Amino acid sequence: MADDREILPLDAQLLSEAIFELNVSRRNVNIYPAGHPSVARSLDRAYNSLEKLFELREDITLAIAKDTIVIDDSVLDKKNTAYREFALHLNAMNIACVTFTAGLPKDELYEFLRFLSIDATDLAPEALQEAVREHNLIHINIGFIDYGAFSFGEGRTEKEGSGTGLWERYIRGLIDGTLQTEGISDIIQEIPPEALADMLNTTNPGEIREEGCERVISTYMKQSPETTLSSMELTRLLDFISRLRPELKKQFLSSAVKNVSMDIRSTERAIREISVDKIIELLSAIDEQQVTIPAALKNLLDKFSKFYQLNSEDTTFGDSIIADDIFLSPDVVNLLGTGDFESYVTDIYQKEIEKVLRFDVSEVAAKELAELRKACSDEYVERCFNQTMLELISSDLISEEEYEYIVNMIKEEAGQFIETGQYGQVLNIFRVLESNLSRERFPDISSDALKDYKSPEFISQFIDSLRIIGRQAREDALQLCDYYGERIISPLMDALIDEESQTIRHFLISLITHFGARIIPVAIKHISDSRWFVKRNILLILGECGTKEVLPHVRPYCHHENPKVSFEAIKCLLKEGDSYGVNALRGYLKSENKEVVEQAIVISGIFKVREVIPELIQMLRKKDISGKDIYEKIPIVKALAQIGDPRALDTIRNTLSIRSILFKGTVERLREAIYGSLKHYPVDKIEDLIEKGLKSRNERIRDESLKIKKARRG
Missing domain, CATH: 1.25.10.10 (Leucine-rich Repeat Variant)
Incomplete structure (x- = not known):
């Protein structure tokens, strides 16, 4: 089908980039709130990609057919993962086409992506169209699939068929023989049976030849020598034929009978899996339209038509019972027979069932619920997704194109991991890419990706994250810094110089000093x-x-x-x-x-600078004039105690003898400081002071003396 199409007027690389960025932006908008850095960055890239396309033309229309994107009557490569994922998402929202017009502002593009994040599973087409109006899209026009508008009315133009002209062209091409069937079966199968029947019912039966009927049937059933008929395809085929006009029904039923007779074994399996009502409906249609049946198919249908009623309730087929269209084997029939329950369910088994019914599951449920919530958290899901992607690019299961696509996808994930402080996940990405590079697995792609991760832009993003959230993942942050090595020292130093928060400065200093002597050249420079x-x-x-x-x-x-x-x-x-x-x-x-x-x-x-002990002792001996002079001796006492040199003890004893009527309270604080620091001196040098302290009227001094004495005994 694509062999005779014209060359795309749009630059293929620009188009691929635009669809890729739109798909990434769609996922980010669905995951993160407005204003999130990941949303802003991906939105900028998508917008810039579209702007480049607008330089080539005023508007760009993407037609959607299941997992395929069509532009200018050309089908884009179905093997391209980005095209496929974006097409499938739009198709799931019942979107037939999207037109982007020049002048599109970035805010409107964001609104479009917000619309795409709607869960459309249970929404009616009318509700989706109303949602589009709420998003006020002016430069983006969305066409929805309207199966009720499908028709081949004479004189009707393609524009009058709204966004459904694409489907009409396909069906008309099958009937006329102007459309190659290769590669479009998936698209045709997307049309519901009632919609396909409605389209054909408006066609003149005289215009449809036998070959056209066969092309429609084989394409709709996805029938080929390499495939087998499934019950789902057979059911859809019967639903389609049952809705056709009488004069068309015979034509298409004849083609269908001929088609299903090609592989009688798969047809038998399919018939066994569909409901009895459908079998009766098929037999009635064949009889009513007087369609000629090949001998093999006739024998098969005769086999399935021999059923009878057991009593007034049970329909049987051979030795089996048909209950609600399900065949029950003779063993199951015997099991469910009257009076046989006890032989299969013993008293012991019955007690086990009762025990299960009495069991209180509240505690277990609470634990399971907590684990389930954890498993459903965004962080956990992203981590599992990233692990899966890393396993894929480590395997030999994917092609070079798929490898490149996944590596690009992982880049987006890496940015999100950096922003949320999941540095361990980023390190895993680096290790896998380094391993692939050493194994020469798509070395150009792996090497380019690693260069991006080592670029000043990515390192700057990492530094920004460290300042915001790095302290909460200190160990992983250190490991990632180790990976970058000396490359990250200067950026860390620059961040430290600009940082205003004391807490964050301490954290950055801890990261920098982790490199040891390697930071000296950069430090001396600053x-x-x-x-x-x-x-x-x-x-x-x-x-x-x-x-x-x-x-x-x-x-x-x-x-x-x-x-x-x-x-x-x-x-x-x-x-x-x-x-x-x-x-x-x-x-x-x-x-x-x-x-x-x-x-x-x-x-x-x-x-513990022993060289300044003489200066400290001299300061302690200084004559006191005021309460402030006495109070200033306390830090000197503590410093001497930290050094722990016995040379200071004589001066300490003299200090304890200080008396002051005016500054009695300050003197007591000084004495308390002395006894609180005596534990730093050799015990045999302070025995006299301990004995005096035990007799002191000051409770704190007595307590400190007692602690030292007990410690000596211990």
Whole structure:
């Protein structure tokens, strides 16, 4: 049929791309809400594809015939998966054709896709047409199949037949012999028997020759030397013939009889599976129309006509009973006989049945329901779908074209997995493609797909996802970062620099430091950034690298004008035991800025800097003038305890002897801090302090002393 068609006026590649993107957009609109990134991206691609086609012509009409798309009287490749899927969906919505007109706005295209997402299973044609009107489609015209309008009336034009002219052309072509039957049987079979009969009933019987009847019958039954007749095809054929005008019925019945006689065995199987009423209807029609029957078919029909009535209820065929058109074997007849129930259902079996009836299924049902809800969730379904697609492209069952189509489909899924934080699924995709590439399985397609996944655009999408949802899938995020390796370090660093949220910054830093020393070149590149917070974050990252290689780059920032930068640099040096950091810390302990001094004290304790113990002891010995002076000794006490050097204990004892009438409460807080920190010192060096503490009037001091004493005994 397609051999003598003209070349498509539309660019085949553009057309294929447009239909593919329309199909992807349709699925995304059906799954995700308006404004979802997947919807927006796929909608943009579909819209841009149509715009390119509009540059070639003002309007584009797609005619739908079951799983086939027809454009400009040319049937598009039925083997193309994208064409087939899109056609089947439109066909399921009773759509015969769709016309897109230039000037189509993107919002209207979205409304069209929303219309396609309607569940049309139980909707009448009128309801679907009303739904189209509600979506206010101006530049998109949808033609529905109207079987009631099918006719071959003389003088009637194709335009007058609405969207049904396509079916009329096919049937007329079969009758006249101008249409090749190869490849269109599926399309013809879509026409319901009553619609096909109505179309033919308007035709003059004199115009239909025997050959035309046979072409219609064989095409409608999908009959060929390679196929067998099914009960469904036979039933549809009988329904079609029963609705024909009397003068047409004999013509088509004769052709049907001749056709079914070609394979008498498959005909016998088909007759056994249809209802008795249909068999009687066939016999009556043959008798009424006085159709000549081949001997083989006549013997078969005689065999099925020999049934009789048992009593007044049971119809039999041989030794079997026909109950509601179902043949019951003699064994089943005996089983259902009167009085035989007990011989098949024992008392023990009856008790088991009663036990089942009494069983409370509420708990089991609740558990099953929870599992069912999980299995029906979008995330679970998408994950299973992706796994199936990966298994397909890993197998040897598909062609190169199908492989490419599925790989493109997986790209869409990968984008959705990235957006929802399912990084493990994305990693599975990469591994399968890498495996296929190593096996040289469609290497060009696999290689191109991997290049797309490693492109700056896809990595940027991954980074955006990390900032939003990455913390909820930390382990999978780390594994995907490992896959990208050094390629992702710079994008992560750029994201860190731009990030405003402290929580997300910490997460990004954890991802960056996961690469260890590999991040040093990129980090050093950014350390000269003029923004103080960038310097601080870079110094923090360098401090996590655990290598002396970075020390020369860090030392200059120990005296930065911003203390946050300075102390981050000092911490980086202290981790590596660098004396430059100790000297810088010692200088800050002598600062006039109280906040800077307090920060230096805290760092001294955290990093256990023994070199600054003399400075800390001197600060603890400082004479107190005010309650604030007393209170400022508390962090010094804690820092010395963290270092745990016994050299500080004499000064600690002197501090416990402080007395103050005006600042008695502050003095007690200082004593509590001292006893709370004594556990960090060697026990044999603080025995006298423990004994005094046990006799103290302060309950907290007594409790801390008792804990230390018990710990020593243990």
